[in-house]
Amino acid sequence: MDHIMNAIILSALWGVVMMLGGVFFKKSTTPKYWAIAGIIIILAGNLLEFFGHPFFNVDTKEMLRFDAFGLIFNSIAFISTLIFFLLNGKDFEKIGIHVSEYFSLIFFVLCGVSILSSFNTLLMLFLGIEILSIPLYILTGSDKRNLKGNEASLKYLLMGAFSTGLMLMGIALIYGGNSLGSFYIDAINLGSGHLSVLVGVGLVLILVAMAFKVSAAPFHFWAPDVYDGAPTVVTSFMMTIAKVAAFVAFFRLFSTSFGSMHYQWQTLIVIITAATLLIGNVTAVFQISVKRMLAYSSISHAGFMMFTLFALNTTAKEGLLIYAAAYCIATIGIFAVIIKMSDYSIEGFNGLGKKQPLLALTSTIFLLSLTGIPLTAGFMAKFYVLMAAVKDGHQLWLVIFAVICAAISAIYYFRVIQAIYFKDPVPGVNENIEISSGFEWMLTITAGLIILLGILPGLVIDWLYY
Amino acid sequence: MLGTYFTFPELLIWIPFITGVIAFFIRNSNSVKTFAIISSIATLTVSVISLFYTDVAHHPDYFYFNNVSYVWMPYIGSGFSVGLDGIGFLLTFLTALAFPLIFIITNKSGYKNLNSFIGLLLLAQAGMMGVFVATDALLFYFFWELALIPVYFLCSTWGGEKRIQATFKFFVYTFFGSLLMLIGIIYVYMHTPSVSSDSAHSFYINAFYNAILSPRQQDWVFWLFFVAFAIKIPIFPFHTWQPDVYEQSNYPSVMAMSSVMVKMGLFGLIRWLLPVFPAAVAKYDHFIIILCIIGLLYASCIALYQNDLKRFVAWISIAHLALIAAAIFTINTLGLQGAMLEMLNHGINVLALWIIVDIIEKKTGVRKISELSGLAGKSPSLAIFFLIIALANIALPLTNSFVSEFLMLNGIFDFNKWYAAFACLAVVLSAVYMLTMVQKSFFGKTNEVALKAQKMSAGQYIVLCILIAGILFLGIYPDPVIHLTQSNVGNLLGRIPLK
Numbered sequence: 001m002d003h004i005m006n007a008i009i010l011s012a013l014w015g016v017v018m019m020l021g022g023v024f025f026k027k028s029t030t031p032k033y034w035a036i037a038g039i040i041i042i043l044a045g046n047l048l049e050f051f052g053h054p055f056f057n058v059d060t061k062e063m064l065r066f067d068a069f070g071l072i073f074n075s076i077a078f079i080s081t082l083i084f085f086l087l088n089g090k091d092f093e094k095i096g097i098h099v100s101e102y103f104s105l106i107f108f109v110l111c112g113v114s115i116l117s118s119f120n121t122l123l124m125l126f127l128g129i130e131i132l133s134i135p136l137y138i139l140t141g142s143d144k145r146n147l148k149g150n151e152a153s154l155k156y157l158l159m160g161a162f163s164t165g166l167m168l169m170g171i172a173l174i175y176g177g178n179s180l181g182s183f184y185i186d187a188i189n190l191g192s193g194h195l196s197v198l199v200g201v202g203l204v205l206i207l208v209a210m211a212f213k214v215s216a217a218p219f220h221f222w223a224p225d226v227y228d229g230a231p232t233v234v235t236s237f238m239m240t241i242a243k244v245a246a247f248v249a250f251f252r253l254f255s256t257s258f259g260s261m262h263y264q265w266q267t268l269i270v271i272i273t274a275a276t277l278l279i280g281n282v283t284a285v286f287q288i289s290v291k292r293m294l295a296y297s298s299i300s301h302a303g304f305m306m307f308t309l310f311a312l313n314t315t316a317k318e319g320l321l322i323y324a325a326a327y328c329i330a331t332i333g334i335f336a337v338i339i340k341m342s343d344y345s346i347e348g349f350n351g352l353g354k355k356q357p358l359l360a361l362t363s364t365i366f367l368l369s370l371t372g373i374p375l376t377a378g379f380m381a382k383f384y385v386l387m388a389a390v391k392d393g394h395q396l397w398l399v400i401f402a403v404i405c406a407a408i409s410a411i412y413y414f415r416v417i418q419a420i421y422f423k424d425p426v427p428g429v430n431e432n433i434e435i436s437s438g439f440e441w442m443l444t445i446t447a448g449l450i451i452l453l454g455i456l457p458g459l460v461i462d463w464l465y466y
Numbered sequence: 467m468l469g470t471y472f473t474f475p476e477l478l479i480w481i482p483f484i485t486g487v488i489a490f491f492i493r494n495s496n497s498v499k500t501f502a503i504i505s506s507i508a509t510l511t512v513s514v515i516s517l518f519y520t521d522v523a524h525h526p527d528y529f530y531f532n533n534v535s536y537v538w539m540p541y542i543g544s545g546f547s548v549g550l551d552g553i554g555f556l557l558t559f560l561t562a563l564a565f566p567l568i569f570i571i572t573n574k575s576g577y578k579n580l581n582s583f584i585g586l587l588l589l590a591q592a593g594m595m596g597v598f599v600a601t602d603a604l605l606f607y608f609f610w611e612l613a614l615i616p617v618y619f620l621c622s623t624w625g626g627e628k629r630i631q632a633t634f635k636f637f638v639y640t641f642f643g644s645l646l647m648l649i650g651i652i653y654v655y656m657h658t659p660s661v662s663s664d665s666a667h668s669f670y671i672n673a674f675y676n677a678i679l680s681p682r683q684q685d686w687v688f689w690l691f692f693v694a695f696a697i698k699i700p701i702f703p704f705h706t707w708q709p710d711v712y713e714q715s716n717y718p719s720v721m722a723m724s725s726v727m728v729k730m731g732l733f734g735l736i737r738w739l740l741p742v743f744p745a746a747v748a749k750y751d752h753f754i755i756i757l758c759i760i761g762l763l764y765a766s767c768i769a770l771y772q773n774d775l776k777r778f779v780a781w782i783s784i785a786h787l788a789l790i791a792a793a794i795f796t797i798n799t800l801g802l803q804g805a806m807l808e809m810l811n812h813g814i815n816v817l818a819l820w821i822i823v824d825i826i827e828k829k830t831g832v833r834k835i836s837e838l839s840g841l842a843g844k845s846p847s848l849a850i851f852f853l854i855i856a857l858a859n860i861a862l863p864l865t866n867s868f869v870s871e872f873l874m875l876n877g878i879f880d881f882n883k884w885y886a887a888f889a890c891l892a893v894v895l896s897a898v899y900m901l902t903m904v905q906k907s908f909f910g911k912t913n914e915v916a917l918k919a920q921k922m923s924a925g926q927y928i929v930l931c932i933l934i935a936g937i938l939f940l941g942i943y944p945d946p947v948i949h950l951t952q953s954n955v956g957n958l959l960g961r962i963p964l965k
Contacts, residue, residue, distance in 0.1 A: 072948070109893050205710070309853075368615070372605065372617060373611055374608040374612060375608065375610045375612060379611075383648070383652075386648070386649065387542075387651060387652050387655075388652055389650045390649065390656055392658055393656075396649075396653075399649055400646070400649060400690075403642070403645040403646055403648070403649055406643055406645055407638055407642035409647060410637065410638055410641050411638060414634060414637065418622065418630055420625060421619070422623060422624070422629075422630050456539075457539070458539060458541065461541070462541070
């Protein structure tokens with residue numbers, strides 16, 4: 001008898017609880033506490049499973065598989081969500097009146113995340129992607145009065161549906177093309193022969209669909225508009241946890257099913273990686289709005305995470321985990337600061353160092369981490385993915401190209417740091433940023449976490465060999 | 467005894483680091499100044515004590531005092547390993563010496579948010595110390611970057627109008643270089659033998675020295691490291707950030723950068739580049755020396771026409787550093803010995819030059835050479851100090867630079883006569899620009915600007931006297947330094963195939 005992941009059931013259940021709760025919660029602040037309680041329960045359930053205490057025993061026919069990689073990633077995703085709720089739980093009230101429903105959608109996304117980190121058949125992959133995406137389409141448009149949000153939501157839905165269609169086609173082709181006629185990802189494992197036409201086309205279609213989900217170029221066009229148009233709280237979530245979960249699925253599928261034919265399709269990854277890095281970084285330099293700049297920078301981070309698919313070795317696995325943690329926590333942190341502001345332009349940050357020293361310091365740490373400066377988690381993340389790529393030993397020019405892009409990324413991240421510390425405040429812009437002392441503490445803890453992971457990346461990676 | 471609890475390299479990193487963090491929280495500007503001076507003198511004391519333990523023959527505990535390694539990331543074969551050897555002793559001493567002098571000289575000047583200013587300077591010192599003592603490639607990279615971040619904030623916060631752009635250019639340049647080096651480090655790491663059972667490869671320095679790299683691999687990985695170091699030194703054509711940053715930044719940061727930080731690049735050449743890529747070094751030495759000599763002549767010619775004192779010193783510094791880099795790549799005893807000695811000498815001389823420029827600007831409010839005239843008439847003591855320092859920069863006998871430049875030129879001569887001829891031309895040029903500048907600003911008719919000059923403070927006297935004592939001492943008796951770095955020279959020559 002196999003067991004099913006605690007996290008999948010718990011998060012689905014909690015989603016329902018939150019949805020029903022919407023009827024009973026009188027105060028608008030209540031859902032936040034329920035959501036925090038829920039995510040702590042899910043996290044605890046996930047950790048208990050990791051240490052061998054599953055709650056539920058259901059025969060999944062091996063369609064879902066428990067492994068350390070998936071569970072560690074789940075923990076990262078849940079801890080990031082917890083941080084996200086603690087920092088920004090209150091800001092859900094800004095979106096609209098259905099606060100409880102927004103939280104419930106987030107829990108459904110987390111259910112999708114847990115499926116994506118544990119799927120063992122292509123069908124489960126498809127279900128996971130859909131469970132992840134549909135709540136996100138709704139969340140993007142959750143601010144009904146905002147036209148930009150509506151546009152983003154529609155765009156996201158259409159493009160998303162299209163890419164899911166491609167994926168389904170790919171799945172069908174691979175099902176038909178492999179000799180076993182199997183949906184199981186390890187059964188597809190095709191040995192080291194040549195790709196057949198059917199499987200080859202299927203692989204390319206799935207690759208395109210996944211590249212779309214992780215916003216890798218040239219399938220990234222939806223990303224800046226959607227991230228910019230969605231309510232900022234939602235952007236913070238979908239840009240981090242949802243995207244990284246798609247990456248984990250990407251990695252899981254390609255390393256298990258197509259890993260042995262790695263070098264037949266690696267060139268495709270090389271092209272996608274190079275294009276993603278170039279477009280993400282170069283475009284981000286020209287942005288005026290910090291929110292939009294971070295949207296492009298998230299494309300560039302997708303480029304760095306693509307290196308794990310490029311390499312597909314154990315270092316890449318470790319790298320994906322540490323990158324996921326570093327990227328999620330730092331992005332959620334910087335977004336928590338942005339959400340508190342009314343003006344998202346870079347000028348809005350002018351003189352923050354004088355007005356709000358703590359916000360300034362923590363934002364700087366988050367930005368340094370996103371740039372990849374040592375002593376922050378971001379450095380360790382970049383270090384690991386680059387190490388994975390060098391270990392692979394092919395196409396070393398791509399690594400050098402990535403490094404050039406990383407230097408470009410310093411330009412736009414440091415522009416914000418310059419605004420924070422070296423420019424004088426613009427009168428009338430972001431003058432009254434209201435923050436509670438609880439928020440300050442949480443932000444400090446988050447920044448501390450970034451530095452802790454920057455010194456001891458083993459805190460994440462060691463569990464793989466537990 | 468000291469070594470039971472702490473080793474020297476650890477103390478040299480942690481004293482400035484911890485005091486640097488504390489300094490941020492000291493609000494009172496007078497106490498933070500005193501605190502900085504006490505902290506930096508404590509570091510200097512440790513450094514001076516360490517100099518008594520440099521001799522392997524006389525101190526059986528040598529390794530016990532000077533080397534330590536802690537487990538940090540065993541799964542990838544990296545540890546917190548630090549250690550001191552000849553060149554390490556020399557440069558940590560230079561770092562430890564420069565900072566108290568910088569703090570004393572800036573004691574009177576009022577920078578805004580002095581606690582952050584001093585905290586950042588101390589953190590920068592900790593980073594530089596780390597670079598000089600790290601014996602683990604990843605740790606070296608950590609400190610290499612960490613030294614840069616405080617300096618970035620220092621130069622961007624306090625300085626001239628265009629400081630933000632200038633410093634940012636510097637930052638992007640060096641960040642780019644360091645990232646290339648990171649790739650290089652990872653690449654070499656993948657070819658190192660294992661030193662422990664936990665990981666297949668190791669970042670430890672000896673593992674790097676024993677890395678198995680074919681000449682073809684060395685050919686290109688060499689450049690990844692070289693560009694990083696060349697940007698930091700800076701070697702022509704990577705030097706363009708330096709004059710701008712030096713012109714726009716505040717004096718204490720510039721002093722720290724030009725006397726200590728640029729040595730990080732030269733140190734990197736000696737500690738990492740030459741021993742790890744011997745075959746590539748032997749292949750590219752002519753090309754790099756030619757680059758250095760072009761840079762040397764180019765910088766010297768530009769220095770002739772500089773009107774701004776800060777840019778003037780910046781170009782002089784570029785010229786001297788190019789000569790050192792050229793001498794390092796000759797890979798012969800004289801060249802290397804001279805280069806190592808000159809690293810200390812240049813640190814002292816350029817620090818002294820910056821102090822003089824600082825004093826002139828503070829006294830008169832002007833740093834255009836064309837507006838200065840006859841300063842000697844108003845403050846003869848400054849003129850005397852400056853003359854000695856200027857002569858040390860020209861490398862006159864009895865000053866420290868004479869010995870080291872003589873050795874370096876000799877080394878270059880052994881390498882190739884023509885290169886030496888061009889390098890000597892630069893020495894002549896140095897006399898021209900230095901003496902012209904002395905003549906224009908200190909002698910001649912005392913003008914209104916010079917009349918405004920006030921007397922030098924006691925702190926300035928003390929600092930300049932210490933530096934001049936150093937200049938003369940090393941000019942007359944450089945033997946201790948040469949003795950200190952002898953083993954490094956021997957090791958390097960042992961690793962690189964002779965032509």
